[in-house]
Amino acid sequence: MRRRTNKSKGIFPCQLTELEKKLHEDYFLDSPDLTTKQIDFDNKSCVILYLNHMVRKQYLYNQLIKPIQFSTTASYEQFKRIVPVAGDEALNTLDAIGEELIGGAACVYIEGEDYALTFPVPKLEKRNPERAEAESLIFGPKISFTESLDTNLNIVHWRMDTKTLKVEKFIIGNTVPTEVRLIYLEELANEDNVIEMRRRLEELSVDDIIESSTLTQYIEDNSYTIFPQFLVTELPDRFCYSLKEGKLGLLVDKSPTGIIAPINFLSFFESTEDLYTRWSMGSFIRVMRIVAMFISVVLTPLYVAALTFHYEIIPTALLVSLGHSRSRVPFPPLIEAFVLEILIELVREAGARLPTKVGQTMGIVGGIVIGQAVVQAGFTSNILIIIVALSALASYTAPSYLMGSAIRIIRFPIILLAGMWGFIGIIFSLSFIVIHLIKQRSLNRPYFAPIYPFQPRDVDNSLIRLPFLSSNKRAYSGSPKKITRFKKPNKNKPKDIDE
Structure with missing residues (x-):
């Protein structure tokens, strides 16, 4: 889940005290939160390391420490069988172990082995989805995004239960890595838009991104204009509706808003309430x-x-x-x-x-x-x-x-x-x-479409809203793969019942 650094500090095999000392000196700067639990077996000893404030302590004890304490042998194969925690990783560098510990994992090391195992047991502080405040609605769904990326992804998948929903993961930030997800419907999103957005995210090299609005300022086309070029929304229904129109969406970890692109000037005056x-x-x-x-x-x-x-x-x-x-x-x-x-x-x-x-x-x-x-x-x-x-x-x-x-x-x-x-x-x-x-x-x-270049077919998707049965086309200016939303029903006058 986290970015691996390019630095490699191989210290294995080593003594248990040496591993703890190296983590304290080189990675956590003598942080009092780094906690160790040593367990001795007949012929070997192992140590469990974790950051006290980053793990679920009761879960850690019941699902990791307790099974290892009652293990008959000290071997990684045995630990994998008896520990009911998925997502374990074998790591052999100090930097990789440090990043996992910061992310809420527990590290298990058997003295004399060439690598260590990490098990994810994070304690995630998050709030439940609440009513939107900045974009309040009278009609329609009232739920808003939260600061938890997992919760936001859950909301999007819940609203869009389709196999064509594509989600790509990016890690941005050299000092503080932050997870970003690029989301789009593969059957609708223009491939050129996907390639361009993917390129901007991959080439972005910054220390960190504070929030989704900060990310837009890094990847937008013109940083000097006063007008926003990407739409930032806290409403999942608007986010998902834009995906259905062939646009791309970005979700940033620890940010309660999503990003929609590409966008035009008149889109900022539209609302899903319309x-x-x-x-x-x-x-x-x-x-x-x-x-x-x-x-x-x-x-x-x-x-x-x-x-x-x-x-x-x-x-x-x-x-x-x-x-x-x-x-x-x-x-x-x-x-x-x-x-x-x-x-x-x-x-x-x-x-x-x-x-x-x-x-x-x-x-x-x-x-x-x-x-x-x-x-x-x-x-x-x-x-x-x-x-x-x-x-x-x-x-x-x-x-x-x-x-x-x-x-x-x-x-x-x-x-x-x-x-x-x-x-x-x-x-x-x-x-x-x-x-x-x-x-x-x-x-x-x-940006100024459909006014320039003029697209008269996009009037019902920007300036006004026509009845649904009369508006079966997506906006041409967004260049989606499929323009037609649905086939218009046959409006021939029905025959009288006596005929």
Whole structure:
């Protein structure tokens, strides 16, 4: 299960005390957790070594130590027969034994032998699958991934009981090795995508990967863009649905999220909840999210541009109200908007970092109290409070937290250009963002598909959702092996019963 190091420190055969001393000095640096249990036989002695906090002690005693104590002879063949623990390994280097001990194994060595045996008896601390928090749903499964790779693999296999599900194992990390699983449906996943993902994982040489979101930053196509190129999800149903669409999935040990690739820009505004509701409601909500994204990006810059350069586009009645609202504000619209946007971000960040109940109170009460105080102090206008609040709400409609954060960040340079050049600055910013998105790739696949390159057949898989019986094709932009999901039923009008 763990990576073997290239170093080789052969010390066998050796004395029992010598093995313990070498492990203490060369591998565990005199750690007090390395525990030894010596068992003497008529003609030989053996020692059992393990890390005290990494093994199930009761299980270790009942299934390993107790059978060996009652063994009639000291031989590895005899131990293999009487110890009911599967997965034993014969190792002859100090590094290999040390890695097994760190992973929760117990090492059994008979004095004078050329190798040692290890038996896996790990104590795994893990939580049970719970309700998803970052991607909460009203309809559909509520279960989420956990930090245990075994649990996550169990959930995926439970949801996808098919022999075509392919799982490949990779060990990444030179200092702290971490297990990563590449998962895909062999009959659907594009072979070029599989080869490219496999190459990136095999060529990755880092000390360690903290979490799945960290792994995406190592293997994505462009590390300098603000937009995420892989989808990170905590929902097994979304993970498995993506596999059924011909995409690839990655699960990282000790991470409660899975990675989906390749992905396109519009996928970050989709949710599996769109599939669980009626097609009309699902399409409406999906379009609403995209419109909300656009509103979040341009609403505050339009306010700044209009009040700085383009008074003529504001209706007279609204202009009077704006003038009265800004009569006490000493700052230009650009500074006013920046102050309020930063204030909203501070309130949001404080609410997210505080405990749940306190954070909710801080978000609501803090926003109201601070907003009212800012207006009364003359730092901003009432109308800008409404505009900034609408922009913030619109950015939260994105199901992906990473994409919602990217939208909130790109607002600031657009506001700056709107304050400098008005509508020209806004158009320039939006054009730059579109060109940037067109140039991006996700696992060497077009990131802005199906808009560019334009794929009209993929509209029902991105912008809207058609009824299931009318949507029997997978997205062409993902290049799955099989495009057709199912054969459309014959919709010929049935004959009348009297005919």
